[in-house]
Amino acid sequence: MQAGLRERKKAKTRAAIQRHALRLFQEQGYAATTVDQIAAAAEVSQSTFFRYFPTKEDVVLLDDYDPRMLQALQEQPPDVPPVRAIRGAIRRVFEAIDAADWEREQQRQRLIQTVPELQARAMQQYVKTIELLAVALTEREGLPIDDFNARVLAGAVIGASIGATMHAVGGEYELSDMDLVDQALGLLEDGLPLGGS
Template sequence: MTTLPTGLRERKKARTRAAIREHAMRLFDEQGYAATTVDQIAEAADISPSTFFRYFPTKEDVVLADDYDPLVIEAVRAQPADLPPIEAIRSALRDVFRKVSPQEWERERARQRVYLAVPELRARAMQQYADSVDLVAGVVAERAGLPPDDFGARVLAGAVIGAALAALPDGIASMLDPMDLKRLDRALELLGDGLPLGPGRG
């Protein structure tokens, strides 16, 4: 991952989580998402099914869980206090994703290819958009010294997620390469500028 856990226990847990996901993606590719069971994934990763469920509540979560979300939120939290919210989010995204290696990008593409190909995963992901609003609203409100449910922070967070949905071909779960990051950054720049319209604005 972009940021490595520091303790031995945390590193071991991170390796186990990565192994589960790696074997799951391989099996999904070889035999299809629907035909792959949790037991098969656990066997391939050399763990018990109960261990699998300690890392991922369901098979769907192997695909839908986005390991970058907490990194982005922490990066937003670490931005200078006087930076406006949209600029803080743009800077945090750059800080996190510029460290992603080519190998990590390929693993992320594999995860997203499964997500985009399975209708039930795409349907469940709609709830994740609402969860993303909660995450962004929480950190925006925190930086401004406001309650977590502040109305203005939630509206701003909704605008950020909406900008991402509009900028990327298949929504925020389809960020497959650095070019998509540039599109997202441009969308947030437009949002921060008050969404001016006209030639050369997009």
């Protein structure tokens, strides 16, 4: 019980730091905003900031969606094929996003698209997401953790998701873009036939 309360407090502090950081980045610009300013706005010490976020970049790149999606994937029925299970997990996570969370996600994406150092780190995060998804797939399917096919499938899922939403780069992501991600994963599930509408 105590551990659960502690984890909730940590999550609340982490979210508050990120919320204040995104607000300051929007008001002052990413480069002009310091860790000291973020910590002061969130009413935490600088050492507390660094306990939650190793760098200023990390406060933007924190993504709560990967853990939620992996949890939702674990909860899919075991007899559902892998890509269909991933589609179900993504749908479940994005149907639960409220307007405030989505606005924060759009702020994050705008920053990532306009700040070169964040763009570079975002690419590293895609690799990490592929690794996390590959491990989740191997656990789900009872395969060795380094299974080649699971890693390739995870990479294909992330690539299909990026391909489906490339139109939004430099613009706004909409929740309806998740329909395009689902459509892209449907193509993946069907063997990626070309020439569709």
